[in-house]
Amino acid sequence: MSNYTRDYSMPELMAVTAAREIKDGELAFIGVGMPLMAATVAKFSHAPNFNMMVEYGAMGPAPLRLPMCVDCAVNNERAYFAGSQREVMGAQQAGFVDVACISGAQIDKYGNLNSTVIGDYHAPKVRLAGSGGANDLASSAGRTIIMLRQDGRNFVNKVDYLTSPGYLSGPGARQKAGLVGNGPAAVITTMGVYRFDAETCEMYLEKIHPGIDLKDIKKAVQWDLAISPHLTETELPTEEQIMIMRTLDPLAVYLGTGRQTLAGDFEAFMAMFENSYHPMVKLMRSKGMI
């Protein structure tokens, strides 16, 4: 077991915290972005037999470079399966997926998410991406891990549009609606880690990230937030977990400012790929994965 480190960024801490939610042997539905980094950390550290499905039709990829999107060529690399979206999303609806990672722009105390519009649907202040697979994952995955930035305005009493179901209106509501999956298990933000009370289905604060003030968390939540009587500090990342993320994503495309670096810079982009081959081979060999 490698040592804890304080040399990490907030997105890295979130990714590692999400990785710890994934158990060995599980099948997960993973979107590209921060969830992908979480999945990779899990696979290379405590959950070598964990496999992921990707939305446009891949399962179990083990690439030596960074995937760029849910339909990316990289998702075929060393995969167990590549084919149709119907296969992976159909399997999820049939109950085969243990865990999925989703996000949104707004969240309420029952873990319901909005990724469609801010403001009125018919005259939106901000139009967002739409559900994508988020609604499907929230509906049918065994459990969901929600990851989002906590900016002080997005933990709201009522989401402007309920895109992806959490516990809906509370206890029993998911079953009544006919949903397959069991709902959110954890919410991981830039401030802390939240879980849901088994009886009330309401979100409570379980862990607080190092350096974050509880007063600021309370200010960033619109409802009267419950706090765990056993409130602890979030476990720090290990040196190895940080090394895994920085090997796969050295320019911090997902966990930092890499996209600004790469915009228009073809040589830097190509170098990122060319240079990832040997460190990734070395990392996979050290884990006995190739």
Add this chain to the structure above:
Amino acid sequence: MQYQPMPIKKGRAKPPAYKIMTAKEAIEKYIHENCYLGMTVSAAPAALIWEMVRQRDRIKTVDLVITSQIGMSSALIGAGLVRKIEMGYNWGGIEGEDKVFRRAVEKGIPRPLEVEDYSNFGAAMRWAAASMGLPFMPTKSQLGSEIPEYNPKIKVINDPYNNEPVALVPASYPDVAVIHASRADEIGNVQCFGLYGNTDTLARSAKHVIVSVEEIITSAEIRRMPNLTTIPYYYVDAIVHAPFGAHWRESNYYYHHDLAFGLDGYRQFATKEGFDAWIEKYILGTKDWDEYCKLVGYDRLYRLMQSEHKYQQFGEVR
């Protein structure tokens, strides 16, 4: 908004005849004003979409149906061609926020855009239904959410066998589907390497199907590995040979996503002026796909191919 049932008019089997044509010919022949156009994200049919933008004065208006789309739909939206979009997701993926889409929905620039939201799987099941000639498909997605409340085409009912809620989505039968795939023969048998999203069901749902491919191969090669055929010839109207035909996005086992190009494009799409200048340079300023590739640079495209082949070529693990 009252739900209008869609007339079910499926195309008949297309003959096993020579179907190769240029993108210009295929778009001229099949895409007309007020066309109901289907496309999806994997792989991006850029060569066909660029040709539609070049012919926008003739086409004028289309209604789009997608599951997820990144970039291609917004090229049409920004070019002023799209009146309505039925969708699961329309955004930039790793390229980030889609300002073209936002401008159209929020401000009606360059024209107002009506949106009909589904979940991704919900949207996909519309083609699953149509591909089998069914009027609708039940799903366990979208239940309990507000997606059905804002989209009356989605009907939540109790299923007649178990009395449990299901969300029904109506079949979608596009007039034309535009698809990019790996390879095809001249009569239109299409094969895909790697993941192919829902291009298989999209092709089966549309009255006319245009497929651009990286390579044209013989029917003998198709017959050698028939389980790679995702779209048999009887669905297909036109095959367009477009090497690198998904750039700036990827084509599995052929070349990699050109993220540097995509990010730079999205930076310019932040303003209407930036978008207009971008399509003027890369689309309207080039007469066909080959000229676009020359402008991007074939050396650059070959490097994207080499990079992909360093990690994987079809049938080989590197």
